[in-house]
Amino acid sequence: MTSEIILFVNPTAGRGRGARAALPASRVLRDAGYRVRTVLGTDAEDAAGRLREALASRPAAVLAVGGDGLAGLALQALAETGTPLGLVAVGTGNDFARTLGLPVRDPEAAARLAVRTLEGPGPRPLDLGQVGDRWFGTVLAAGFDSRVNDRGNRMRLPAGRFKYDLAILAELAAFRPVPFKLALDDGPVLDLDATLVAVGNGTSYGGGLRMCAGARLDDGLFDVVVVGEVSRAELVRVFPKVYKGTHLSHPAVTVHRARSVTVEAPDITGYADGEPLGALPLTARCVPEAVRMLAP
Known part of the structure; x- marks a missing residue:
């Protein structure tokens, strides 16, 4: 060195x-x-x-x-x-x-x-998520949030965050719950209709959306947040709570903790750290102490 x-x-x-x-x-x-x-x-x-x-x-x-x-x-x-x-x-x-x-x-x-x-x-040794040979530090997103990313990436104008605000409005207009299959570690496959599934190594994505507010970077586990089937009106009402992480107490939200997660749903692209990983199904595993970070 x-x-x-x-x-x-x-x-x-x-x-x-x-x-x-x-x-x-x-x-x-x-x-x-x-x-x-x-x-x-x-x-x-x-x-x-x-x-x-x-x-x-x-x-x-x-x-x-x-x-x-x-x-x-x-x-x-x-x-x-x-x-x-x-x-x-x-x-x-x-x-x-x-x-x-x-x-x-x-x-x-x-x-x-x-x-x-x-x-x-x-440096602090911290966990990372891994999907195939791709590493991620924050959140793997699948569902409504990843569709917003898809739409925002297709839009040339406007620039910056406003583009994704418009993408959210457009996706809300077309919103329908998605049939997911979710496998946590070696447990049974869960079949559920959900708005989104977020696999959190870190707490936030999207510029401060604390979707996985309880996630820790040094516990060897993901926080898997499932937002279940909700109406369009309820999604609009609850969405602002994500900025503070208080949405986790909503009855439609469940949180699981797992070392390995497989997420499957039709016509959904998975995103991690804001970048596309590919179409579901995807399997993510939490790798303890995979990176040494210069952080307090």
Whole structure:
């Protein structure tokens, strides 16, 4: 291991905040005595490949400068390697950073915290979810929420979060409960009609929606939140409670805890860390201490 820290940068995150955030973060790291190497790519595949190549120098840590998409990309390279990962969260949602209690849209504070963690208590070993060869840190979404993602991704305008607000309204208009099959660990398959199933390693997605508010990153288990069959009007009424996590007390909501989860439903795409994983069925497993994070 060297005194080098890699800045893994998405220059387009948060409408250009990623590029702007790299400079103050780099300055903090250099002032602390670290050599800084910046890694970015022409696209996600290129960036991930460049990061894997850079890990050959055995850096002291990698700091991902961007949003949840870049953090997820970094996880693909760093999971089970032992190299610590820090986040300089300047994207739109920043849910992984929120779950970890890290600064959001404050690159200097994020870099200072990373330095303090490296030179003090050290990185925290935390769990990750895994689907096939894909790793995720926050929530695997399936159902109403993933259909909102599908629709939002198809929309060119408007830009930013407002696009997904419109996608929510459009999906509400077409809303119907979905027939799910759910298998938890080695238990029997559950057949149920539900609005959505969320498999939480972390607590939130969608820029602060605390769908899996009780999830912990260090217990070796997922929180599997099932929102059952509800009317369109009831969904509209309950939805704002998700921002505080108080929806979990609603009678249509059940929470299971499991190490492995298989989710099956027709015509549903699974999303994790905001990125599409593919059509259901999907099986996720919780891998204890799969990543070392620079977090309090």
